[in-house]
Amino acid sequence: MVFTKSLLVLLLFLSCYTTTSSALFTPPDNYLISCGSSQNITFQNRIFVPDSLHSSLILKIGNSSVATSSTTSNSTNSIYQTARVFSGLASYRFKITSLGRHWIRLHFSPIKNSTWNLTSASITVVTDDFVLLNNFSFNNFNGSYIFKEYTVNVTSEFLTLSFIPSNNSVVFVNAIEVVSVPDNLIPDQALALNPSTPFSGLSQLAFETVYRLNMGGPLLTSQNDTLGRQWDNDAEYLHVNSSVLVVTANPSSIKYSPSVTQETAPNMVYATADTMGEANVASPSFNVTWVLPVDPEFRYFVRVHFCDIVSQALNTLVFNLYVNDDLALGSLDLSTLTNGLKVPYFKDFISNGSVESAGVLTVSVGPDSQADITNATMNGLEVLKISNEAKSLSGVSSVKSLVPGGSDKGKKKAVIIGSAVGAVTVVLLIAVCCYCCLAASRKKRSTSPQEGGNGHPWLPLPLYGLSQTLTKSTASHKSATASCISLASTHLGRCFMFQEIMDATNKFDEGSLLGVGGPALNPVLPREQVNIAEWAMAWQKKGLLDQIMDTNLTGKVNPASLKKFGETAEKCLAEYGVDRPSMGDVLWNLEYALQLEETSSALMEPDDNSTNHIPGIPMAPMEPFDNSMSIIDRGGVNSGTGTDDDAEDATTSAVFSQLVHPRGR
Numbered sequence: 001m002v003f004t005k006s007l008l009v010l011l012l013f014l015s016c017y018t019t020t021s022s023a024l025f026t027p028p029d030n031y032l033i034s035c036g037s038s039q040n041i042t043f044q045n046r047i048f049v050p051d052s053l054h055s056s057l058i059l060k061i062g063n064s065s066v067a068t069s070s071t072t073s074n075s076t077n078s079i080y081q082t083a084r085v086f087s088g089l090a091s092y093r094f095k096i097t098s099l100g101r102h103w104i105r106l107h108f109s110p111i112k113n114s115t116w117n118l119t120s121a122s123i124t125v126v127t128d129d130f131v132l133l134n135n136f137s138f139n140n141f142n143g144s145y146i147f148k149e150y151t152v153n154v155t156s157e158f159l160t161l162s163f164i165p166s167n168n169s170v171v172f173v174n175a176i177e178v179v180s181v182p183d184n185l186i187p188d189q190a191l192a193l194n195p196s197t198p199f200s201g202l203s204q205l206a207f208e209t210v211y212r213l214n215m216g217g218p219l220l221t222s223q224n225d226t227l228g229r230q231w232d233n234d235a236e237y238l239h240v241n242s243s244v245l246v247v248t249a250n251p252s253s254i255k256y257s258p259s260v261t262q263e264t265a266p267n268m269v270y271a272t273a274d275t276m277g278e279a280n281v282a283s284p285s286f287n288v289t290w291v292l293p294v295d296p297e298f299r300y301f302v303r304v305h306f307c308d309i310v311s312q313a314l315n316t317l318v319f320n321l322y323v324n325d326d327l328a329l330g331s332l333d334l335s336t337l338t339n340g341l342k343v344p345y346f347k348d349f350i351s352n353g354s355v356e357s358a359g360v361l362t363v364s365v366g367p368d369s370q371a372d373i374t375n376a377t378m379n380g381l382e383v384l385k386i387s388n389e390a391k392s393l394s395g396v397s398s399v400k401s402l403v404p405g406g407s408d409k410g411k412k413k414a415v416i417i418g419s420a421v422g423a424v425t426v427v428l429l430i431a432v433c434c435y436c437c438l439a440a441s442r443k444k445r446s447t448s449p450q451e452g453g454n455g456h457p458w459l460p461l462p463l464y465g466l467s468q469t470l471t472k473s474t475a476s477h478k479s480a481t482a483s484c485i486s487l488a489s490t491h492l493g494r495c496f497m498f499q500e501i502m503d504a505t506n507k508f509d510e511g512s513l514l515g516v517g518g519p520a521l522n523p524v525l526p527r528e529q530v531n532i533a534e535w536a537m538a539w540q541k542k543g544l545l546d547q548i549m550d551t552n553l554t555g556k557v558n559p560a561s562l563k564k565f566g567e568t569a570e571k572c573l574a575e576y577g578v579d580r581p582s583m584g585d586v587l588w589n590l591e592y593a594l595q596l597e598e599t600s601s602a603l604m605e606p607d608d609n610s611t612n613h614i615p616g617i618p619m620a621p622m623e624p625f626d627n628s629m630s631i632i633d634r635g636g637v638n639s640g641t642g643t644d645d646d647a648e649d650a651t652t653s654a655v656f657s658q659l660v661h662p663r664g665r
Helices: 002-016 075-080 334-338 406-445 498-504 524-541 544-550 559-572 583-604 644-657
Strands: 030-034 041-043 046-050 057-060 064-068 082-086 090-095 100-108 123-126 131-136 146-154 158-165 171-173 175-180 189-192 197-200 207-214 244-248 272-276 288-293 299-306 318-323 326-333 345-352 360-367 380-386
Touching: 041 075, 100 131, 100 158, 100 171, 123 171, 131 146, 158 171, 158 175, 207 288, 272 288, 299 360, 318 345, 326 334, 326 345, 334 345, 559 583
Parallel strands: 030 046, 189 345
Antiparallel strands: 030 175, 041 046, 057 090, 064 082, 082 171, 090 158, 100 146, 100 175, 123 131, 123 158, 146 207, 189 197, 207 380, 244 272, 288 360, 299 345, 299 380, 318 326, 318 360
8 A cells, every 4th residue: 555655656746747858968879770660660759760761770681571560559569560570691780980888779579470470580689799689589488579678888880780590480670779878887897796806897798688677666768768778667576565665755856966867877766765664574674675587697787776765864774785695785874975865876786696596686675783773775776687708698609609600700710810910920020121131231331330440331241141251372372461252243242351350349359258248349240240140041041052062163162161161150040049159169160161271272272373262253452460469279270380381370370269269159
């Protein structure tokens, strides 16, 4: 009787209070689509446009037909008089002007038609990323129509809704809504229960509205909600109907705050409430409980709405909130939180569905044991299903597994993208390397080794260039000048004179040692070394050294000497440092290659006027050598009996010996 009187009072308020006030939020995207209709349809004071006439909608039809009801109906359910029927995969593509969360609302009603049995139709609906509905059929549903509401975060310019028939059946839809959601309506984080911990990343998940309840009030539709939501009366979900007492207030008395607006919930939700009534139980301290059947395989976003329209004074209403027997809020004093009465307040939680809960989610309010007044209240409740790891809100199948050929297409697309990315990466790396080499080459050609000096300019060696190798005169012809081997005539390299090396190392200063971190390390000389080594290895890999050994292209240059030089350079480019030779070993090998060349030259006994170099290659004279510098003798290689020839050998060996240092590498 109390509930009936309260409802009459509420209806009186509704008759006096209209929701013709302007909406606080104007959705940038607001698609209201009547599927299969030939003209606009008015439904709940909103105009639905035919899918075939919408200018911003792309409909990809797979054997589409239109089903029309043979019975006429009034405007309250006129949206269910037509349906678009697909016998193959079909999709609606919506252009999105404002990225972010959007409501996707789907209307289904199996129109009686002689062509199809839509009651047996198996309905599967997916977006680009999420499964919304999987294998739904009215054969397993007790009702003439069903309304589904989802929220999906749209991050691209288009949103595609695909309808997939299954089991050799058809799929249909009566109406579609795609509407923008205010940015601050659903947060990215909420408090998870059991254990109590923050839960982040909600913006990346999809939601399905399972329950949206108006405690103590009647059904509210889009006519009563500025965001087009539907709020159902909570009576059928109460564990004990007699446990509540309905309280109402004038909707215009609700005092919204900056943190809670009409977008959060209509004032008619906050203007009605369930409070503790006569439960006919022994204990006066009991809980008011709502029992909500859910799928235990999913998590749920739970939002509770409060507004103290009961108290006559501040700090008199204190109670507890429970979700699945977990204490969500203890000693809740609304007037303290809101600094007033009739001020809305809401709180969000994440709750896990579980098999132990027998497929139900319970929400309860009860009095705090320390409160002076025994009472508790609630105004509204929203329960949204959260998408699972398969990005599904219906079962465990992913979009790729449901779309025909989706998995294969996805794999092929991944292979194509991966190949393209790899090819582009290689091209970019080559381009960057070429650019860096060109830039370094230009810079080196424009500078000299020393400011104001007369030294030779430092020129970079090209990738396949050949550095000139210092040789000494033949045994039969003693000369004070050193000949050199190069490919200068083919513009593949340049000759490094010994004096240049002395200038670069400041006469082999200790601070210029390689491998011991000397601060005076000359960066030009470490790059030229690498270029020389790269050339040698490239020649070996291309088989040019083998070609040299098979022909007489080298003239009088011993191929064994050149091969030894290439092998040494290749070892210097080993991937791991432990596999690379020390500087001492490198220089010993170079000296050995020089010995091979000298031996070959001596056996050939060239003319007195001949020089040991490739014909056509000019020689550059060596600048005077400072004999005051110490010479390290590698015993055995350059040791001798002290003859004139041995003295000449010692002088030649000094070219490399001065580079040797026991600590350098």
